Amino acid sequence: MKFHFIHGIYIHIPFCLKKCPYCDFYSEPFHPKAKIYDQFVLKELQAYSHLFWNSPTVYFGGGTPSLMEPSFFEKVLSQIGKYTEVTMEANPATVDRQYLQTLKEVGITRFNLGIQSLQPDLLKVLERPYSRKEALLVLSWATQIFENGGVDIIFAIPGQTLTDLEEDLKILINFPVKHISTYLLTFYPHTPFYEYIKTKRLNPISLETQRKMYFFIKYFLEAHGFIHYEISNFAQPGYICQHNQQYWELKNYLGLGAGAVSFYDGHWHKNIENVDQYYILLKAKQKPIAEAENIGGKDLLALKISMGLRMLKGINLEKLGLLNKWEEKQNTHYMSALVEEGFLIYESPFLRLGKKGLFLADSVTREVITALVFE
Ligand code: SF4
Numbered sequence: 001m002k003f004h005f006i007h008g009i010y011i012h013i014p015f016c017l018k019k020c021p022y023c024d025f026y027s028e029p030f031h032p033k034a035k036i037y038d039q040f041v042l043k044e045l046q047a048y049s050h051l052f053w054n055s056p057t058v059y060f061g062g063g064t065p066s067l068m069e070p071s072f073f074e075k076v077l078s079q080i081g082k083y084t085e086v087t088m089e090a091n092p093a094t095v096d097r098q099y100l101q102t103l104k105e106v107g108i109t110r111f112n113l114g115i116q117s118l119q120p121d122l123l124k125v126l127e128r129p130y131s132r133k134e135a136l137l138v139l140s141w142a143t144q145i146f147e148n149g150g151v152d153i154i155f156a157i158p159g160q161t162l163t164d165l166e167e168d169l170k171i172l173i174n175f176p177v178k179h180i181s182t183y184l185l186t187f188y189p190h191t192p193f194y195e196y197i198k199t200k201r202l203n204p205i206s207l208e209t210q211r212k213m214y215f216f217i218k219y220f221l222e223a224h225g226f227i228h229y230e231i232s233n234f235a236q237p238g239y240i241c242q243h244n245q246q247y248w249e250l251k252n253y254l255g256l257g258a259g260a261v262s263f264y265d266g267h268w269h270k271n272i273e274n275v276d277q278y279y280i281l282l283k284a285k286q287k288p289i290a291e292a293e294n295i296g297g298k299d300l301l302a303l304k305i306s307m308g309l310r311m312l313k314g315i316n317l318e319k320l321g322l323l324n325k326w327e328e329k330q331n332t333h334y335m336s337a338l339v340e341e342g343f344l345i346y347e348s349p350f351l352r353l354g355k356k357g358l359f360l361a362d363s364v365t366r367e368v369i370t371a372l373v374f375e
Contacts, residue, residue, distance in 0.1 A: 004264040006053040008246045009083075011041060011076060012257035013065040014275060017093060021127055022185060025274040026259040033275060035259075038072045043282045044256050045079055048103045050256055051264065057243035058086045060108075067092035070099065074106035076256075082205045083146075085110055085242045092138040093130040098137075110148040110241075111166035112179070113139055114204055118168045121351045122157045125202070136171070143175045148239060150179025156205040157185050165213055172295070173224050178239035182217050182232055183211060184310045213360050219356075231353075231361050233311050248307045258288070268293050309365045314345070314352025322372050323349055330369045340368065 015030040015037075042349065048104045058080060060073060065088050077083060088103065100111070115124055118132045142149050151172060155165055174178065176300075196202040205213070218228055226234040230248060233241065246253060252264035258278040261270045269292035272278055281288040295303060303318065308315035317323045329335045330346065338344045338374040343357035343364050357364040 003267075004049065004051050004267075006051045006056055006254050006264060007251040008057040008059065008243045008253040009053070009067075009080060010059045010061060010243070010253060010254045010255045010260055012271075013037070013060060013062040013068055014254065014258045014259040014273075016062070016064045016126075017091070017129055020125055021196070022187070023186035026061070028275055028341045030064070030067050033279070036279075037068070037275070038075050038152070040279050041076055041256050044288065045076070046171065047052055047282075047287055048254060053080075053254075055082045055084050057246065058083045059243040060086075060088040062089055064089070064091045064299050065095060066094040066099070066123055068108045070102040070197075073108060073197060077107040080268070083107070086242065087112055087243055089114060090138075090142070091130075092135040093128075093360065095138055095142075097141045097145075101143050104145055109146070111146050111150075112181070113142055113149070113151045115139065115151045115172075116154045116156060117160070117164070119160070119164045122160055122164065125159060126154065127155055131158055139172075139175055139177075143177060148178050150181065150235075150239075150241075152181045152183065154183050154185050155217065156159060156210045158202040158204060160205065162209075162213060162216055169217065169220050173221075178236045180221060180226065182205050182214075184232075198249070214323070214359050215355075220346070229312050231312075231358060245311075246309050250304050251306050264297050266294055270296055298373050302373045305372065306367050307367050309332055309351075309353055309361065309368065312352060314350045315352055316349050318349035325372050326351065329375075333370070335371055338364065344368070 014027050015034045016027040017030060019027065029303075047176070058077065073088065075085065080304045086108050089112045091114050098158045103111070115135050116126055116128055118135060120132055123130070123132065139151065153168060153172070161182065162164060187197050197204055205215070221234045224237060228234050228307060229240050230244070235241070250263070253262060254264070255262040255271065256276045257271065259271055259273040262268070269289045272281065272290040278288045304320060305315060317326050328348070332338065338345055341356060342354040343360065345352050345354045351368070353361055
């Protein structure tokens with residue numbers, strides 16, 4: 001059996017208070033079966049004896065991890081053994097001061113609070129179950145208890161203005177938050193928001209305003225000491241999320257829990273997105289895997305480029321064995337235009353997205369992959 005070294009362990013908690021109408025992540029309503037989830041996550045962890053780790057990063061994501069008892073985190077962490085950064089996502093509606101304090105005692109070192117917006121009317125649009133006052137109270141407790149904490153915000157919410165965004169950011173940076181993730185609201189098919197757009201119950205923000213919002217956030221946070229290190233992520237110096245950085249660098253990680261994804265040495269798999277089935281498979285001593293694939297050759301190279309270009313530091317073409325190909329391609333009409341127009345920046349041996357490319361990352365990345373891998 002081949003052994004694989006794991007850098008990060010992700011644990012998916014697929015339970016939420018209620019489904020947000022824009023969300024396309026897998027989650028289920030919080031119900032009593034969540035109480036035995038720990039037993040199955042631990043069983044699943046035991047099934048990976050051909051993987052080994054030494055102080056991995058750990059990330060509890062969801063769903064809503066903050067619906068789980070502190071003992072859940074304690075048990076999982078004690079089975080992992082030694083670890084470094086331990087992040088947990090939290091929904092402001094689900095925590096109190098005592099809970100946060102206990103999380104710190106059981107080993108959580110970094111929290112990420114899904115605030116999304118501080119505007120009462122926008123919280124209503126998103127159907128988030130807390131008020132601005134409650135969100136700020138939780139943020140004040142969390143930043144007092146944890147030295148390393150961050151927030152998620154969403155931009156381009158129907159009805160949102162640049163002034164709303166500016167007001168939110170000004171409030172947030174008054175707290176000692178070390179990390180801010182900013183997500184463009186996307187209308188995924190099969191979500192209620194997709195229907196609301198189709199039936200004109202909601203009006204999407206124009207592309208031009210989305211672009212303005214993105215760059216407003218970027219320049220505002222940079223002016224306040226944050227480093228823009230990934231398309232959607234900003235951190236104070238020394239506080240980038242080590243765990244997520246490993247995804248973009250395509251390092252090996254193990255995902256546990258219903259719906260979790262794993263990737264190690266070109267092997268990718270995704271667990272079944274159904275808690276009952278997840279339990280049944282583990283009881284039958286089977287891994288709860290729904291899909292698996294081995295990624296190699298050109299596909300692996302394409303994946304390294306698409307993940308790597310998300311980071312503002314870009315990709316090292318020399319390390320990827322693509323320096324000669326780039327030298328040849330950068331003189332083509334199309335690639336030279338992408339560089340000259342500021343969509344891409346090339347500083348040998350690094351290639352990264354330029355300012356214009358950041359907001360159009362998917363399209364620019366596709367062009368790079370086509371030119372360097374598939375042509
Ligand atoms: S809390 Fe998060 S994971 Fe749960 S439904 Fe809302 S957006 Fe999705």
